[in-house]
Amino acid sequence: MDEATTKEPQYQEHITLGQTKGLTQLGFRANATWHQDPRRLLFVLSRYKFVSKMLSGKQKVLEVGCGDAFATRIVLQEVGSICAIDFDPVFVDHVNEQMEDPWTFDCRVHDMLSGPVEGGFDAAYSLDVIEHIPKEDECTFVNNIAQSLSENGVLIVGAPSIQSQVYASEGSKQGHINCKDQKELKALMQNYFFNVFMFSMNDEVVHTGFHPMAHYLFALCVGRK
Template sequence: MTDDDNSPENRDRARDPVNQGLFDLRDRVGLARFGLMNNQVWHQDPKRLVFTLARYKFVAKMLKGKASVLEVGCGDAFCSRLVQQEVGRLTVSDFDPLFLEDAEARMTPPWVCGTLVHDVLAGPLPGRFDAVYALDVMEHIPPEREADFLSHVMAPLGAQGVLIVGMPSLESQAYASPESKAGHVNCKTGEALRAALLDRFHNVFMFSMNDEVVHTGFFPMAHYLFGLAVGPKAPSGTAE
């Protein structure tokens, strides 16, 4: 390195001009940071972040082109940007305002989305959406409140609405940590998740997942499950 290379005006210039945009973006909008939940993941078990990103990518591809989408139980909403990239408008919701405050603090244009503080067990979600998704939420819902949970997340959907539910399989719990098991009070088999959704939707499509790979394989060997439900049924006693 010559003296000229180390001058103040050159100190922050990339040697390869192709890379200069990296520094320009840093100076213009700053460096992105992890959300509260995924910060812990990155410190404790980085590979888990890959699995979570893959789940959100699956949702993003399934909902591509939808005009308005709602996420239920977004946590820190760090991975929600993958869905936002593919849909017209994304709103993220959680019952803990601290997570949404963290998410809002990290938003920079053009990645700004709506936020909603809402306890899904307290009542139906407000508004109208083409699709709703909830990842790693339903396994935390007590079985006796499952009907309320599903009714409330379906409430914003129209006749052609889509709901995606993702959760660890019941079979995976043999390998879960004690901390995870304590919170996972409603994990299901693939057939049980299908049945719960078919009771409320005209069509249900099931997928299995192991690590970051989504497939249509044998449910009992899946670590994670997706149920993609389409076309809500009318509540009992009402005309469709």
Template sequence: MSDYKTKEKQYQFMVEMLEQQGSVTMTCRPSVMWRQDPKLLGFTLARHKFVAKMLTGYSRVLEVGCGDAFASRLLHPEVEELHAIDFDPVFIEEAVKHKEPDWPVNLAVHDILSGPYTIEGDLFDAAFSLDVIEHIPPEQEQNYLKNISSSLKPGGVFICGCPSLESQVYASPASKEGHINCKSGNDLKKLLSQYFEHTFLFGMNDEVLHTGFAPMCHYLFILAVGNKR
């Protein structure tokens, strides 16, 4: 039992949990965000929260382009099984290093442009990919979507999120360097409609999700249902 006692007893468990489990050490990306611009953490977590709520109850889910998977943890209470992939071994190594026993995410290095991702031939019920398509060369975007669609069971769900084309006038130089394929809301919806029967467009400004005027959205989501195989 800790010698430290909180003024209000309902908070005492926090002190005891800290003594038992230690402080959380953040991975590379959230650490940099926290030091350079903490509000970016809020935006990133809000995007993953939307995905988590949309996919609540799904059995097997694939995250394409997880980075170091720090925000992937929001899926933990909502889905039965999460598989997270990224093409960069550095970020997957970082994610593995910080993985905790109570967070059963399956991590792997895989470039989705090289082909679909399955687990010994088993397909996924749903997939999502946030902040990825804007990094995909335009000539490869069809390959990107084809391989994600082919990783899903018939009737599967896919959520795609990315900064809007209109937002790029406000983007930092570092962001602009990597953002080679941003789209307007209508263009993103039209693209995903080639691979899914139904597509629904949402916008996000900061951490606020809405269905407002697409050209005024800083961030875009497409909720796509029913992959065309």
């Protein structure tokens, strides 16, 4: 196929990239979001951008519950390396099949309820996962993440608030079995970390405003107990 010529020359490299390397595919979950609710993809990417800036400069980072890992490279831009885990081999196999240079990272199957990930990571993050963990297993889940960290490791946990579930889709509600408000999430994290800093998020905006009106919550945890 002959390469089309753009009217503005600065865009020609975009055509060349597309025709030589191909167009990037969305991950399974990102693809479904793009088809069902395109704005939500912006919100998800914004969550990863927040994590990337909070963890900027960290050398060894663990992502817990990566799913299709479509947004993982946003964090990879700011850190030395990432080990991304998920308990579902369907997603992990897809991630490894789609991975491309220079955005490569370790992606493996691991159920965090089964135990920590060895390696002494200096940071970890888990977005849109803890609300899927049964309440009776949440302490095991958080403790195993904490035990995957070095002594001075940092953890960021992000999840939709319990208040947001009034507006959640039926599909989301099926999986969201353990949503919390800000105080509950903070209290859980304080069992395993000396310092827990809470942030709220509405759409793509992170803030410290009135948490009962927040759609999404972040817990930034420092100082493992």
